[in-house]
Amino acid sequence: MDPTLPPPSSTPSPPPAPPRRARRWLGWVVFGALVLLAAWLVARPGRRAAAPTAAAERWREEVLQGTGPHRIALVEIRGVLTEDGAAPLPEWSSGFRLAAVREQLRRAAEDSSVRAVVLRIDSPGGSVVASEELYQAVKQLRKPVVASLGETAASGGYYVAVAADRIVASPGTITGSIGVIATVPDVGELARKVGYRQTVIKSGEFKDMGNPLRAITPRERALFQALVDDLFQGFVDRVAEGRRLPRARVLTLATGQVYTGAQALRLGLVDEVGDLQRAIERARSLARVPTATVIRYVRREPRIRLLDLLLSGSPPGLQERLDAARGRWLRAQFWYLAYF
Template sequence: MTETKPRQPFSQRHPFLFGFTLILAAMVLMLGTMAAFRVLVGGQDLFPPKERFALVRVEGLIADSREITDYIGRIRRDPTVKGVVVRINSPGGVVAPSQEIFRAVQELAKEKPVVASMASVAASGGYYVAAAAPVVVANPGTLTGSIGVILETANLKGLMEKLGVSHEQIVSGPFKGAGSPFSDLTEEQRDYLRALVENIHQQFVDDMAAARSMPREKMAALARGQAFTGLQARDNGLVDRLGGLDTAFELLKEQTGLTGEVPIIEGPPEKRVGLLRQLLSELMVEAMGRLVLR
């Protein structure tokens, strides 16, 4: 009876193929681990390059600052980020979030070179953010400036009367109901709201004059709500250089001494927002007389 030899393991019969499979499995495991780590740390690279630039996007209506300021804080602490471009394409927005982003960019500029780059529009609150950067770049046709504050209220009193609907309001003081769409403003309330708008406007002018190292009187003359083209803004001292995004990164290279292709990280992560949701967001920002930089 012939003795059957035991079958050799696959690793011995095909050592090359077995080794290749082990290497491939190790690579897949490593890539999967890296991908999971990126998710856990917010999309950061596991092994980032030693030197790179960051691009901070400020887009659309400025209604909330949290995501932008968090991202700015993250790249401020990142030693691999050697310079930052703040890319602005915004018509403005609510006062406090614009101020928060302005302060965050100022703090960032104390530690790293920062250049603001204006896209199609960087007006009012959008210009507020741009002015925080030591260097501001705009396209000749960019719409910017529009330094001013607006407070709007709707008056539905006449419509309610035609519909036969009455409205009663119980308030704790003469100013608590100021701006209600169901009643007329009293002269006292109108003066009160006008003082609020003027106070915010003075803050805006003070910050812009300091940021641009411009006499306050000159900035006040430019802060009457008028918009400027990028070319006009450059001639009026609101912008430093004319050019696009490439110009902004070239200026960063000059400031940092980096040359060639410099890796760029972008943030905060974009969110897809439907048209209806965007319109509702803009209506909510201005509803009931909220102060808006526009």
């Protein structure tokens, strides 16, 4: 042995450090375990992931134009008008939320600095009940209201507009369509093809009227027609009152036909032709203020927590809207709706 070399050490060498990739992998395993543990703690019996509620929603005001202490609130009404936000047909989509629009109208009504409201309507209409709910909400404002009609403001969209003090339409707006539709689905043939049968035991002849697993009978059709006719008379009354037109005159226009904004002006269904800015100026004039700040209400959407998504499988409220839509497609419905 070379005397210049140090003697071999009796202590074993330390093991080599684990590769960086292995340490990273181990960290992810620990993180995943913690996430699963947290999910189990929240989802265990007696606990549910908290979902945002309408009461927790927050709103802010956004200034669109103008200055000064007097204000005009711009409230948008877009999409198919339904109470639950579900579209009436699978191929239709609707971002409309009745509760959100009502909340904006409530804020405008309670704010003394808001001197007038402009409704920007772009809707082919919707359900009878949702249209009436909006009509009543507009009527309760007790402030000047101007309806500005966008691309489409037909049927239920026009129903809401007649609650306003004045209606301003673009020359190319599609409006009118004064009338009612009842839709009664019939999936009986499809059910038979997949082998589904249903036995109905009922207390009266019409107790299962509208059952989607069979066609309606002639007597049931007559009853549905009577319901449609009654709702139609209510629509005609609203238009006659809001537009100050003889009822007989409205009946001649209420064939379900749609009109352009220019045609509607000639027929007395709107007050003037113009754009949104024209409607804002008309609202300022009705409010009798020299200048006005135009605002709109913007909802701050609640934050969706990752844990909520993991537990629910979908964003809060989405599953409820899908369930409502599925139920809607399979039951008889009544609409103030234009197929545009």
